[in-house]
Amino acid sequence: GNSVTQMEGPVTLSEEAFLTINCTYTATGYPSLFWYVQYPGEGLQLLLKATKADDKGSNKGFEATYRKETTSFHLEKGSVQVSDSAVYFCALRRRDNKFYFGSGTKLNVKP
Amino acid sequence: NAGVTQTPKFQVLKTGQSMTLQCAQDMNHNSMYWYRQDPGMGLRLIYYSASEGTTDKGEVPNGYNVSRLNKREFSLRLESAAPSQTSVYFCASSEPGMNTEAFFGQGTRLTVV
Numbered sequence: 001g002n003s004v005t006q007m008e009g010p011v012t013l014s015e016e017a018f019l020t021i022n023c024t025y026t027a028t029g030y031p032s033l034f035w036y037v038q039y040p041g042e043g044l045q046l047l048l049k050a051t052k053a054d055d056k057g058s059n060k061g062f063e064a065t066y067r068k069e070t071t072s073f074h075l076e077k078g079s080v081q082v083s084d085s086a087v088y089f090c091a092l093r094r095r096d097n098k099f100y101f102g103s104g105t106k107l108n109v110k111p
Numbered sequence: 112n113a114g115v116t117q118t119p120k121f122q123v124l125k126t127g128q129s130m131t132l133q134c135a136q137d138m139n140h141n142s143m144y145w146y147r148q149d150p151g152m153g154l155r156l157i158y159y160s161a162s163e164g165t166t167d168k169g170e171v172p173n174g175y176n177v178s179r180l181n182k183r184e185f186s187l188r189l190e191s192a193a194p195s196q197t198s199v200y201f202c203a204s205s206e207p208g209m210n211t212e213a214f215f216g217q218g219t220r221l222t223v224v
Contacts, residue, residue: 043215103153
């Protein structure tokens with residue numbers, strides 16, 4: 001089947017700390033991979049994406065690399081800010097155009 | 112730039128009542144989706160529509176029906192609401208193709224008592 005597994009949260013960090021949120025997937029074929037961010041009371045917004053193996057998506061200091069050999073797409077940021085506090089979702093898109101999401105990881109950044 | 116618009120934003124229903132959640136997008140996308148979000152479970156696909164007049168079941172379709180009225184609109188209907196349908200519902204749209212992302216509405220918070 002198709003599924004996305006994310007590390008459980010919440011993750012609590014101090015400002016300027018290094019962030020890693022792990023994401024692994026199972027899928028037939030070669031899906032596209034996405035990270036979305038959700039702020040309180042809002043819908044999901046695209047953070048970054050990668051559409052083939054070894055692609056690196058990046059945006060606002062966040063990065064993730066599509067690793068086919070380990071079926072992973074881990075999200076990283078070198079120095080988090082309080083404004084990065086949100087829920088982060090890893091997702092994949094299959095060839096039939098359906099999107100599947102992980103359970104979400106809540107990030108709390110303390111000043 | 113409206114994007115994906117959902118109505119209503121909040122709703123409280125009694126068990127057994129029916130209602131329709133509305134969704135419209137102004138990006139001329141072919142694909143539209145309905146998801147539900149529950150704590151610890153992420154987003155689960157309820158129904159998907161590849162184009163006007165076509166719909167396909169997702170992971171959790173039981174208790175729901177959908178209508179793709181035209182290219183812009185995709186509605187979700189609960190015929191007889193149950194407490195297990197208490198959730199936040201999101202509509203999304205996308206262009207076909209592996210490289211494109213989904214765009215989400217602001218969500219509808221539904222409580223069934």
